[in-house]
Amino acid sequence: MKYLAHVCSIVPPHIVDALADSDDPEVREVGLRTRELDDQQRQQRLRAVPIEAPAVPPFVTDQPDRTVFDAGQSTDLPGNRTRGEQDTPTTDQAVNEAFDGLGSTFTFYYDVFQRRSIDGAGLPLDATVHYGQNFNNALWNGRQMVFGDGNRKTLQNFTASLDVIAHELTHGVTMYSGGLDYQGQSGALNESISDVFGSLAKQYTLRQTAEDADWLIGDGVLVSGINGVALRSMKAPGTAYDDPLMGKDPQPAVMADYVNTLRDSGGVHINSGIPNHAFYLVAMALGGYAWEKAGRIWYQTLTSGTLPSDADFPTFAQATTATAHTLYGPGTEEDAVRKAWGQVGVNGNG
Amino acid sequence: MHIRVTRSGGFAGLTLHAELETSGRPDAAELERLATDAVTAAEPESSPVVPDGFEYEITVDDHTAHCADPHLTDAQRQLFERLLHEGA
Numbered sequence: 001m002k003y004l005a006h007v008c009s010i011v012p013p014h015i016v017d018a019l020a021d022s023d024d025p026e027v028r029e030v031g032l033r034t035r036e037l038d039d040q041q042r043q044q045r046l047r048a049v050p051i052e053a054p055a056v057p058p059f060v061t062d063q064p065d066r067t068v069f070d071a072g073q074s075t076d077l078p079g080n081r082t083r084g085e086q087d088t089p090t091t092d093q094a095v096n097e098a099f100d101g102l103g104s105t106f107t108f109y110y111d112v113f114q115r116r117s118i119d120g121a122g123l124p125l126d127a128t129v130h131y132g133q134n135f136n137n138a139l140w141n142g143r144q145m146v147f148g149d150g151n152r153k154t155l156q157n158f159t160a161s162l163d164v165i166a167h168e169l170t171h172g173v174t175m176y177s178g179g180l181d182y183q184g185q186s187g188a189l190n191e192s193i194s195d196v197f198g199s200l201a202k203q204y205t206l207r208q209t210a211e212d213a214d215w216l217i218g219d220g221v222l223v224s225g226i227n228g229v230a231l232r233s234m235k236a237p238g239t240a241y242d243d244p245l246m247g248k249d250p251q252p253a254v255m256a257d258y259v260n261t262l263r264d265s266g267g268v269h270i271n272s273g274i275p276n277h278a279f280y281l282v283a284m285a286l287g288g289y290a291w292e293k294a295g296r297i298w299y300q301t302l303t304s305g306t307l308p309s310d311a312d313f314p315t316f317a318q319a320t321t322a323t324a325h326t327l328y329g330p331g332t333e334e335d336a337v338r339k340a341w342g343q344v345g346v347n348g349n350g
Numbered sequence: 351m352h353i354r355v356t357r358s359g360g361f362a363g364l365t366l367h368a369e370l371e372t373s374g375r376p377d378a379a380e381l382e383r384l385a386t387d388a389v390t391a392a393e394p395e396s397s398p399v400v401p402d403g404f405e406y407e408i409t410v411d412d413h414t415a416h417c418a419d420p421h422l423t424d425a426q427r428q429l430f431e432r433l434l435h436e437g438a
Contacts, residue, residue: 132437171401269363
């Protein structure tokens, strides 16, 4: 909650990003300075919290333990240690953005779900920026986050998007919750859960209701001039972009349009559109802040310890419906979940 | 030698293709060496990938094999960078 009063008082981060990415040097300067101020203010707020440095680090902390490394365009991991919790912001925007994104994601999970870091036990959060040359990706390698700088023809600024950072860290949450096999429908669920909590982290930080949220994933990473609004849309899967350099957004919203493919681990980034849209429908049906009920139902299902790692869509639909019943009893919430899965054509038998 | 590379996956889920014929190229010997090393070190079936990692399919003439992040050999990385014009 600490960040909220501050974050809400500034220009939304995506606007700042847009300014900072502008081709106009003066506009860009304004955007960059805004981000620097934002960073500094966050740091001051963090330091304002009285924390007694313990002689021995506690096993579980209420604060993130972040370290950002710089690969310097190499593919060596983790690279040079550039910023840790005790350090002031650096002159490298990507380092500071990654640092802040890790912090916002930690805060989201801690405030909303009382989860301390991705393993629930204060695991240090490590990230490497400037990985490779024109590396057009951000990924979770099982131990840390890895950010490229993008090819700058289609994608860039992975570190500037909180939904990207929260998406990657959520892969860690899923892994520590028992995992979802990264293949076929369980893999698409793994991807969808990262999109769901990536979007929720952004919504929480911006204090947006389900109605106000854009439900976009990666809206900050498209290079200016690309015909699109983001990489994925949970509200309207398949509509995020349509551009000669990127092709058309291939995501289905319903089972009737499920894409069978061997590539992309069986279309995990494609068919995630179906559970993504189901979550969106639940959030809209329940209204208000999506992390409070819809997010709680998904989180509880993920971390229950009973979700099989090879869960398919119907299994997950059944599990979320049962969780809604457990958390809120029969009625509105359970009905919303059951109805949403029905609307995307998944029969959860719930 | 005919070399074809398809990359899928990644955070964005964008698929990239590239292919070339080495005959007549000044860098044919180097490309053929990279492609041979890359495909030899790859797996016959799709190999497991870390979340949002890139997955690659390499076809050298009529032989197809697979590899994925983060377990790329230097030859695979170099081949992908040469064909796709992006970091691997």
